[in-house]
Amino acid sequence: MNERDGRTDEGLLLRVAGAEHVAADIRMLRLRRADGGGLPPFVPGSHVVVDCGDRRNAYSLTGDGIEPEEYTISVLRCPGGDGGSVFLHGIEVGDVLRVSGPRSAFPPAASAHHHLLVAGGIGITPMLSHVRAARQWGRSFRLYYAHRPGAGAHVAELRRLCGDRLREYTGRADLTRAVRAELRASPLGTHLYACGPGEMLDDVRAGAAEAGWLADRVHVERFSAAELDPGAPFTVTLARSGTRVSVPSGVSLLEALEKAGTPVPNMCRQGVCGECRVSVVRGRPLHRDLYLSEAERAAADTVMCCVSRCLDQELELDL
Numbered sequence: 594m595n596e597r598d599g600r601t602d603e604g605l606l607l608r609v610a611g612a613e614h615v616a617a618d619i620r621m622l623r624l625r626r627a628d629g630g631g632l633p634p635f636v637p638g639s640h641v642v643v644d645c646g647d648r649r650n651a652y653s654l655t656g657d658g659i660e661p662e663e664y665t666i667s668v669l670r671c672p673g674g675d676g677g678s679v680f681l682h683g684i685e686v687g688d689v690l691r692v693s694g695p696r697s698a699f700p701p702a703a704s705a706h707h708h709l710l711v712a713g714g715i716g717i718t719p720m721l722s723h724v725r726a727a728r729q730w731g732r733s734f735r736l737y738y739a740h741r742p743g744a745g746a747h748v749a750e751l752r753r754l755c756g757d758r759l760r761e762y763t764g765r766a767d768l769t770r771a772v773r774a775e776l777r778a779s780p781l782g783t784h785l786y787a788c789g790p791g792e793m794l795d796d797v798r799a800g801a802a803e804a805g806w807l808a809d810r811v812h813v814e815r816f817s818a819a820e821l822d823p824g825a826p827f828t829v830t831l832a833r834s835g836t837r838v839s840v841p842s843g844v845s846l847l848e849a850l851e852k853a854g855t856p857v858p859n860m861c862r863q864g865v866c867g868e869c870r871v872s873v874v875r876g877r878p879l880h881r882d883l884y885l886s887e888a889e890r891a892a893a894d895t896v897m898c899c900v901s902r903c904l905d906q907e908l909e910l911d912l
């Protein structure tokens with residue numbers, strides 16, 4: 594174990610030091626090292642992957658990433674989901690969770706002159722660390738937040754942190770109308786960060802495109818991979834051995850590789866964490882993850898093998 598930050602090869606073992614509801618159905622967990630030591634720092638927009646029984650789910654870190662003594666995550670209870678959120682709503686103070694080290698997939702752009710943050714519902718969680726860092730470093734920002742009346746998470750805290758830089762809405766249509774107006778008026782050098790329900794993200798992206806924003810100024814984080822179709826079968830060739838592996842419909846590339854004796858490091862298995870990235874030698878990946886940027890997708894030289902597939906019948910990987 595790394596004495597300084599408690600990290601092991603399997604991640605971090607963290608004790609639940611506190612738990613409270615920050616909105617109806619949203620529970621905030623405070624996670625600390627059992628020995629009281631510090632935790633790895635993280636950049637705004639980072640997440641951790643938490644072992645939730647037989648599932649691993651990604652959750653945004655909502656606190657301050659500089660020399661953190663604890664990690665905080667806020668979990669929306671989804672009774673019809675995969676069971677991870679129900680598991681985390683059931684654990685108690687004192688329980689121990691296995692948590693990955695922090696991963697950054699949604700950081701602020703260093704070159705941005707202004708940060709336009711847009712959140713819907715539980716999509717507010719990555720924005721909390723963005724707001725904290727923007728205040729700390731004196732960055733220009735504005736936050737648009739849509740939540741159902743009485744169901745918004747961290748609202749009082751955000752009002753205190755943001756002051757008049759917070760715009761609140763109780764409906765998606767009002768939010769996207771206001772955001773579209775701001776997108777048309779924003780000066781060059783503004784970067785957009787959006788997290789929330791898929792339809793809201795699609796609206797915001799469309800507004801940015803209509804206003805002439807370049808894709809590299811638009812940063813979107815989705816909660817998890819949408820329900821994915823089983824996909825067409827294809828064959829993958831492992832370049833280093835020449836082995837050919839069939840990937841049937843309904844079986845992920847990651848599962849097919851594991852079955853063929855070529856395991857790939859992975860964590861979330863939902864296209865979120867970035868752990869299962871593999872280099873592509875030949876063929877066109879069908880990207881279905883939530884991790885790669887638009888530029889990385891267009892380059893087509895890597896694939897997240899837990900969810901992504903192939904546009905053709907053949908894919909060759911650097912394995």
Ligand code: FES
Pocket residue numbers: 858859860861862863864865866867868869870882884897898899900
């Ligand atoms: S295992 Fe997390 S993106 Fe594939």
